[in-house]
Amino acid sequence: MTPSDSEQTKTQQPDLMDLAQKRDLMQQRVAASLKRRHASEKRFRLYGMAAVTVALSFVAILFITILSKGLPAFWQATLTLDVYFDPEIIEIDEKPVRQPGESDGAFQQRMLAWQTDLGFVNFNRIILNSLAEVLPEAPRYQRDAMRLVTSGERFGLRQLVEDNPAIVGQTLRLKLLADANVDVWLKGNIDRSLPDSQQQLSARTRAWADELAERGIIRNQFSTALFMNADSRSSLASAGLAGAFMGSLMMMLIVMFLAVPVGVASAIYLEEFAPKNRLTDLIEVNINNLAAVPSIVFGLLGASVFILWFKLPLSAPIVGGLVLSLMTLPTVIIATRSTLKAIPPSIRQAALGIGASKVQSVFHHVLPLAIPGILTGSILGVAQALGEAAPLLLIGMSSFVASVPGSPFDQSTALPVQIYLWQGNELRNFFEARTSAAIIVLLALMISLNALAIWLRRHFETRW
Amino acid sequence: MNTMQVSFGEKKDNAAQAEHAVKMSARDVKVFYGDNEALHGINMDILENEVIAFIGPSGCGKSTFLRCLNRMNDTIDTARVTGLVTLDGKDIYDRSLDVVQLRAQVGMVFQKPNPFPKSIFENIAYGPRLHGLVDNKRDLDEVVESSLRRAGLWDEVKDRLEAPGTGLSGGQQQRLCIARAIAVSPEVILMDEPCSALDPIATSIIEELIDELKGSYTIAIVTHNMQQAARVSDKTAFFHLGNLVELNDTREIFTNPQDSRTEDYITGRFG
Ligand SMILES: Nc1ncnc2c1ncn2[C@@H]1O[C@H](COP(=O)(O)OP(=O)(O)O)[C@@H](O)[C@H]1O
Numbered sequence: 206m207t208p209s210d211s212e213q214t215k216t217q218q219p220d221l222m223d224l225a226q227k228r229d230l231m232q233q234r235v236a237a238s239l240k241r242r243h244a245s246e247k248r249f250r251l252y253g254m255a256a257v258t259v260a261l262s263f264v265a266i267l268f269i270t271i272l273s274k275g276l277p278a279f280w281q282a283t284l285t286l287d288v289y290f291d292p293e294i295i296e297i298d299e300k301p302v303r304q305p306g307e308s309d310g311a312f313q314q315r316m317l318a319w320q321t322d323l324g325f326v327n328f329n330r331i332i333l334n335s336l337a338e339v340l341p342e343a344p345r346y347q348r349d350a351m352r353l354v355t356s357g358e359r360f361g362l363r364q365l366v367e368d369n370p371a372i373v374g375q376t377l378r379l380k381l382l383a384d385a386n387v388d389v390w391l392k393g394n395i396d397r398s399l400p401d402s403q404q405q406l407s408a409r410t411r412a413w414a415d416e417l418a419e420r421g422i423i424r425n426q427f428s429t430a431l432f433m434n435a436d437s438r439s440s441l442a443s444a445g446l447a448g449a450f451m452g453s454l455m456m457m458l459i460v461m462f463l464a465v466p467v468g469v470a471s472a473i474y475l476e477e478f479a480p481k482n483r484l485t486d487l488i489e490v491n492i493n494n495l496a497a498v499p500s501i502v503f504g505l506l507g508a509s510v511f512i513l514w515f516k517l518p519l520s521a522p523i524v525g526g527l528v529l530s531l532m533t534l535p536t537v538i539i540a541t542r543s544t545l546k547a548i549p550p551s552i553r554q555a556a557l558g559i560g561a562s563k564v565q566s567v568f569h570h571v572l573p574l575a576i577p578g579i580l581t582g583s584i585l586g587v588a589q590a591l592g593e594a595a596p597l598l599l600i601g602m603s604s605f606v607a608s609v610p611g612s613p614f615d616q617s618t619a620l621p622v623q624i625y626l627w628q629g630n631e632l633r634n635f636f637e638a639r640t641s642a643a644i645i646v647l648l649a650l651m652i653s654l655n656a657l658a659i660w661l662r663r664h665f666e667t668r669w
Numbered sequence: 670m671n672t673m674q675v676s677f678g679e680k681k682d683n684a685a686q687a688e689h690a691v692k693m694s695a696r697d698v699k700v701f702y703g704d705n706e707a708l709h710g711i712n713m714d715i716l717e718n719e720v721i722a723f724i725g726p727s728g729c730g731k732s733t734f735l736r737c738l739n740r741m742n743d744t745i746d747t748a749r750v751t752g753l754v755t756l757d758g759k760d761i762y763d764r765s766l767d768v769v770q771l772r773a774q775v776g777m778v779f780q781k782p783n784p785f786p787k788s789i790f791e792n793i794a795y796g797p798r799l800h801g802l803v804d805n806k807r808d809l810d811e812v813v814e815s816s817l818r819r820a821g822l823w824d825e826v827k828d829r830l831e832a833p834g835t836g837l838s839g840g841q842q843q844r845l846c847i848a849r850a851i852a853v854s855p856e857v858i859l860m861d862e863p864c865s866a867l868d869p870i871a872t873s874i875i876e877e878l879i880d881e882l883k884g885s886y887t888i889a890i891v892t893h894n895m896q897q898a899a900r901v902s903d904k905t906a907f908f909h910l911g912n913l914v915e916l917n918d919t920r921e922i923f924t925n926p927q928d929s930r931t932e933d934y935i936t937g938r939f940g
């Protein structure tokens with residue numbers, strides 16, 4: 206027996222008494238520390254709840270301000286007038302009809318001549334006449350009267366005649382958008398006590414606006430212009446989101462059909478097939494870095510590569526789509542890879558063990574399980590691209606475009622850029638609300654995309 | 670090493686075993702994971718229609734050796750195999766041999782039951798379809814039924830073939846995996862600790878199943894459960910630190926081990 210052994214046996218007996226005491230003491234200590242632990246747990250939970258509350262209230266504030274500002278913009282001051290298409294003012298020939306045997310060119314030439322004639326018609330006169338029906342004084346104060354209706358409406362009337370020349374000579378009850386300033390005035394978005402010199406509208410126009418509103422001729426009506434029209438600078442009240450929406454839609458489609466397949470394919474290759482070596486490590490690091498590159502840098506890249514080298518047009522959705530695809534690619538790759546990584550290797554082993562080839566094991570078993578994750582990642586990537594403005598500014602998409610693009614090669618803006626442009630408009634009283642309305646449209650799109658992602662995830666989810 | 674070869678030689682001379690042909694054999698098989706040599710030259714013959722158990726302390730290379738037999742080590746990037754492994758006398762690492770065909774001949778059942786997250790039917794049907802073993806739906810139904818019957822699962826699942834395989838109990842899942850392996854009519858079935866994730870009742874069912882499969886298939890089973898090895902196997906191979914220490918009739922190994930390390934392991938002195 207070693208000395209230490211004997212010592213132990215010696216001390217063990219008398220310790221028996223002590224042991225009970227020691228246990229008591231330990232219990233007390235545990236109890237004391239327990240109190241501390243519970244307190245810290247409670248504190249931590251409180252911190253967590255506080256953080257969540259703060260975050261949620263920020264979101265709530267954001268939504269409330271945007272909704273309260275933007276929702277009124279969906280309803281615009283609109284005049285309901287009887288418009289007489291006076292044949293004495295609209296002095297044009299009959300709309301050309303294609304003659305049998307007439308060549309394309311000849312017919313188009315005649316049509317063009319007719320349209321030019323129509324262009325010379327003074328539709329302002331027609332609007333003024335219909336205003337005169339409700340405001341007998343209007344013809345005397347033409348300028349003041351014409352400020353009631355937004356200037357773009359004359360093109361609206363012209364379009365009506367062009368589409369259907371038979372209405373000449375008829376009286377139609379039409380809805381005409383009021384001028385942006387009338388809208389501002391009637392909605393109380395400008396201080397009514399300001400002196401004349403600081404008002405956008407003359408005293409007479411303001412009085413008329415009030416009068417017409419009172420008589421129910423000017424009413425707040427749901428604004429289709431916001432959705433149907435492209436941006437406008439001459440007729441602010443009819444400025445709409447259609448151009449930007451189409452631009453964004455085209456870019457989203459380009460991202461979906463470019464970034465998503467390429468990203469998913471590269472992720473599958475890198476994750477399932479590529480050998481693990483220095484090169485693939487390097488690629489992996491670079492993809493992760495790319496995902497962290499500020500989006501504006503992709504804009505610079507796009508400008509120098511797609512526009513300067515490939516000579517693609519400025520401000521075109523094709524370039525925007527390519528730039529956003531580049532930007533989204535790393536996101537899609539990373540999301541897909543992490544989804545693939547999360548598929549248990551036992552599934553792959555099972556397939557390989559039974560004699561499936563590598564490709565078969567991936568396409569028969571791994572991919573079907575990964576689809577919800579891949580879809581979610583891709584949709585979130587696309588949604589992120591949809592909300593991106595910075596890189597688009599660098600490829601000229603912040604220029605003013607008054608038409609709806611018909612192809613990805615036409616000039617266009619995008620929804621986030623439109624928000625930025627409207628935010629900078631001089632007629633702040635009118636565009637503040639319209640900017641928020643545009644934000645609401647963008648947010649609604651985003652939320653539906655995210656909802657789609659969640660739905661897909663739920664729908665395809667399989668347990669293993 | 671020497672012990673192994675001696676006992677191994679004895680077996681070959683044993684007249685009782687003469688009816689069994691050599692199904693698979695390994696000669697000087699080494700496996701490297703990167704620079705780390707995990708198996709140091711294994712020599713082994715596995716005879717047709719016998720059950721051979723691989724035992725040994727954890728990390729000694731049982732799974733690694735098992736994976737050499739159907740080239741599952743190919744799927745591990747860092748793994749490298751040298752030496753000769755044959756199936757019916759043909760080198761399975763030969764370039765001309767298709768690994769897909771090999772794995773149809775040498776099936777595998779894994780430690781953790783890993784049914785596909787599909788229906789029970791699809792789990793079994795996948796292999797035969799993959800290898801084009803059946804021409805029509807009737808044949809396929811037949812294969813599915815007979816495989817499930819052989820695995821002793823038919824009566825339990827015949828009414829819910831469309832239910833997900835992952836919804837079965839652990840033991841049922843493992844039998845489903847065995848049925849899945851059987852469905853492609855392999856000649857050899859490798860099992861890597863097939864019962865380690867199962868409760869005792871499920872384990873005994875699987876053991877009975879192995880007993881029934883014996884005679885139609887050559888089975889190599891890794892187990893850390895000595896009783897299991899004793900119960901189910903004809904031969905037992907004891908691995909230690911990447912070496913095959915001893916290979917002999919199971920009865921011999923457990924009653925009269927030749928090597929002191931084998932004895933120590935069996936009597937529970939280490940492991
Ligand atoms: N995928 C792997 N990569 C690297 N080393 C491995 C791998 N698999 C096994 N090893 C190593 O090989 C040795 C044998 O492992 P293994 O065959 O799993 O042992 P056993 O199945 O007998 O417990 C161990 O030292 C283990 O660390």
Ligand SMILES: [Mg+2]
Nearest residue numbers: 731732733861
């Ligand atoms: Mg193992």
